[in-house]
Amino acid sequence: MKIKCDFCKTEYHIDNIPNTPVQCALCGHTWTVVVGQKRNALLMFFASLCALLSAIVFTVAVITQHQIKQKNQGPLIATVTGVTTTTDENGVPHIVVNGTVTNVSDQIYGVPDLVIVSSDQNDNVLAQQKFMPSATLLDVGASVNFSHMLSQQPSGVKKISAKLVNFDVPKDDKK
Numbered sequence: 001m002k003i004k005c006d007f008c009k010t011e012y013h014i015d016n017i018p019n020t021p022v023q024c025a026l027c028g029h030t031w032t033v034v035v036g037q038k039r040n041a042l043l044m045f046f047a048s049l050c051a052l053l054s055a056i057v058f059t060v061a062v063i064t065q066h067q068i069k070q071k072n073q074g075p076l077i078a079t080v081t082g083v084t085t086t087t088d089e090n091g092v093p094h095i096v097v098n099g100t101v102t103n104v105s106d107q108i109y110g111v112p113d114l115v116i117v118s119s120d121q122n123d124n125v126l127a128q129q130k131f132m133p134s135a136t137l138l139d140v141g142a143s144v145n146f147s148h149m150l151s152q153q154p155s156g157v158k159k160i161s162a163k164l165v166n167f168d169v170p171k172d173d174k175k
């Protein structure tokens with residue numbers, strides 16, 4: 001491979017990449033040879049993270065459309081509107097799920113707990129995390145936004161959705 005003196009730009013041909021700093025025979029400048037592939041590990045990490053995120057965002061869009069079609073099913077509807085990442089003080093990335101709960105009925109409802117469901121491409125549930133939205137009561141036609149940071153996710157998560165718990169769907173729903 002070819003290396004160049006940082007100072008006087010003299011070129012040298014070497015067979016192996018030295019682990020120690022090299023010294024220029026012409027000007028005496030000493031520098032460390034940087035190998036091109038060194039950044040790859042970090043780049044690969046971000047590339048795989050981006051791939052994971054785009055897969056999730058795509059799925060969220062599908063789930064959201066699906067839920068719009070089922071709008072008449074219950075008085076309250078939880079919808080995931082977006083999935084983002086944030087990095088904590090230790091540099092560890094976390095997935096943040098954003099969404100809304102909408103009251104589509106004609107009476108006031110208390111906001112129930114929400115469960116964020118992480119599943120793989122075959123709809124197998126890999127993880128469930130329950131949390132309480134900040135709002136307590138939801139007026140007729142009103143929506144409340146939620147944002148929840150997920151703890152460490154298992155590998156293979158392809159879909160993230162939200163569902164309501166502690167919530168009675170009206171029993172007169174004849175099948």
Ligand SMILES: [Zn+2]
Nearest residue numbers: 005008024027
């Ligand atoms: Zn030199």
